[in-house]
Amino acid sequence: MTNLLKDRKISETPFRKEVLAIFTKYNNAIPLSVIEKELKEYNRITLYRTIKIFLEKGIIHEITINGAVSNYAICKEECDTVAHHHQHIHFKCNRCGIIFCVEVDKFPTIILPKYKIEQLEIQAIGLCENCNV
Amino acid sequence: MTNLLKDRKISETPFRKEVLAIFTKYNNAIPLSVIEKELKEYNRITLYRTIKIFLEKGIIHEITINGAVSNYAICKEECDTVAHHHQHIHFKCNRCGIIFCVEVDKFPTIILPKYKIEQLEIQAIGLCENCNV
DNA sequence: ATATTTATTGCAACATTGTTGCGTTTATAA
DNA sequence: TTATAAACGCAACAATGTTGCAATAAATAT
Ligand SMILES: [Mn+2]
Ligand SMILES: [Mn+2]
Ligand SMILES: [Zn+2]
Ligand SMILES: [Zn+2]
Numbered sequence: 001m002t003n004l005l006k007d008r009k010i011s012e013t014p015f016r017k018e019v020l021a022i023f024t025k026y027n028n029a030i031p032l033s034v035i036e037k038e039l040k041e042y043n044r045i046t047l048y049r050t051i052k053i054f055l056e057k058g059i060i061h062e063i064t065i066n067g068a069v070s071n072y073a074i075c076k077e078e079c080d081t082v083a084h085h086h087q088h089i090h091f092k093c094n095r096c097g098i099i100f101c102v103e104v105d106k107f108p109t110i111i112l113p114k115y116k117i118e119q120l121e122i123q124a125i126g127l128c129e130n131c132n133v
Numbered sequence: 134m135t136n137l138l139k140d141r142k143i144s145e146t147p148f149r150k151e152v153l154a155i156f157t158k159y160n161n162a163i164p165l166s167v168i169e170k171e172l173k174e175y176n177r178i179t180l181y182r183t184i185k186i187f188l189e190k191g192i193i194h195e196i197t198i199n200g201a202v203s204n205y206a207i208c209k210e211e212c213d214t215v216a217h218h219h220q221h222i223h224f225k226c227n228r229c230g231i232i233f234c235v236e237v238d239k240f241p242t243i244i245l246p247k248y249k250i251e252q253l254e255i256q257a258i259g260l261c262e263n264c265n266v
Numbered sequence: 267a268t269a270t271t272t273a274t275t276g277c278a279a280c281a282t283t284g285t286t287g288c289g290t291t292t293a294t295a296a
Numbered sequence: 297t298t299a300t301a302a303a304c305g306c307a308a309c310a311a312t313g314t315t316g317c318a319a320t321a322a323a324t325a326t
Contacts, residue, residue, distance in 0.1 A: 011293055011302055032283090043305055048284065050303095064197045066254070069283095091248060102248070108241035110257060115224060115235065118259035121199070124243060126251035144273060144322055165312095176276055181313065202312095 008057035015042070019050050020059070029063050029071035029090070029099040063090045063099055065123050071099045090121070093128035100128060141190035148175070152183050153192070162196050162204035162223070162232040196223045196232055198256050204232045223254070226261035233261060 004020060005012045022038045023030070032051070036042065051072060054060040063071045075086070087107045091100045102124075110117060126132075137153060138145045155171045156163070165184070169175065184205065187193040196204045208219070220240045224233045235257075243250060259265075 013293070013303065015304080044283095045285085045306085046304055053303095062199050064199055066195050066197055089243065089245075091245070091250075094251065102245055104243060104245065108243065108255075110222065110237060110241065110255070112222075112224070112235055112237065112257070114262045114265060115257070116260040116265045117224075117257045118227065119257070121256040121258070122241075122243070123254040123256070124245070124248070124250045124252070125254070127249040129247045132247060132249045146274065146322070148275085177312095178277085178314085179275055182274080 004059050008059060010053060010057060015046060016050055019047070019054075023060060023072070023074045026073075029073035029101060031069045031071050033069075061086065063101075063123075065090065065092050065099065065125070068092065068097075068099070073099075073101050076101070086121075089124055091124045091126070091128065093131050094125060095127055095131035098128060137192050141192060143186060143190060148179060149183055152180070152187075156193060156205070156207045159206075162206035162234060164202045164204050166202075194219065196234075196256075198223065198225045198232065198258070201225065201230075201232070206232075206234050209234070219254075222257055224257045224259070224261065226264050227258060228260055228264040231261060 003012070005016055010016070018039065019035060022035055025038075026034070032047070035047065039047075051060070054072075055062060058075055060072045061075050063073065065071075076088075086101075088101050088103045089107075091102045092098075093100070108120070108122065110120060136145070138149055143149070151172065152168060155168055158171075159167070165180070168180065172180075184193070187205075188195060191208055193205045194208050196206065198204075209221075219234075221234050221236045222240075224235045225231075226233070241253070241255065243253060
């Protein structure tokens with residue numbers, strides 16, 4: 001794996017590496033509360049700023065599903081400073097509450113006459129692999 | 134049009150009627166700030182509680198698109214106290230910023246092996262009818 | 267119509283979440 | 297190693313949302 005921080009031309013600080021390590025450790029999206037629990041000690045403001053710059057630099061993406069707090073996940077695709085380019089869906093499990101980034105074979109296309117669609121974001125809610133027994 | 138408040142068995146108060154009137158006046162989704170501007174005078178807490186009960190009773194639905202504040206729109210479909218049942222997509226215009234509920238001919242279906250999808254929420258971002266010149 | 271019951275409202279107080287300016291510290295580059 | 301640029305931590309603030317409770321208004325039953 002390449003160095004995400006150097007790639008995006010932002011300073012490689014101990015705190016940023018720590019937060020990044022948490023993201024890579026999880027293979028699903030996580031809310032701030034999980035990051036806070038994982039960090040032994042941290043500064044709230046620095047954490048906010050870290051999330052913000054990770055979002056701006058295309059290191060992570062934000063997932064907001066109705067009612068739930070924002071979740072964040074590493075960008076696996078080639079997102080950059082300019083934009084995020086995702087072709088996966090966001091799945092929220094009704095039982096365990098976890099939000100997953102799930103790849104699909106054929107990402108749907110929608111055509112709306114008169115509208116110009118530049119980006120599609122698809123959220124699914126139901127039961128995840130683990131909970132769908 | 135039937136009486137949404139009586140139908141959902143909640144008290145018909147002047148304030149609720151006023152808020153409901155604002156929702157019906159707009160034919161797109163609106164954030165709290167728009168409601169606040171439309172109301173001559175109001176109590177912040179009562180407004181929050183009104184939005185909350187409207188959501189619970191299936192009178193309005195919430196739309197949260199990444200980055201933007203929550204928007205709310207009247208439920209045109211038969212939503213009830215139990216759940217919302219929408220088959221339309223949520224479109225956010227990059228130029229005017231307005232969020233629209235847009236009906237589509239064929240609402241996409243997604244199949245994820247192992248996952249059980251109970252609900253799909255589709256958000257599109259681009260240029261709306263008015264801005265797509 | 268009036269009284270009784272039940273639900274809503276408004277206030278105060280608080281909780282959570284996110285932001286900004288600024289001096290200090292740390293990382294990067296010369 | 298020094299100079300420069302960026303990140304950090306503190307304090308202070310702003311925005312957003314919640315809760316208990318007494319006053320008030322709406323719905324319901326006389
Ligand atoms: Mn994702
Ligand atoms: Mn809608
Ligand atoms: Zn699950
Ligand atoms: Zn527009």
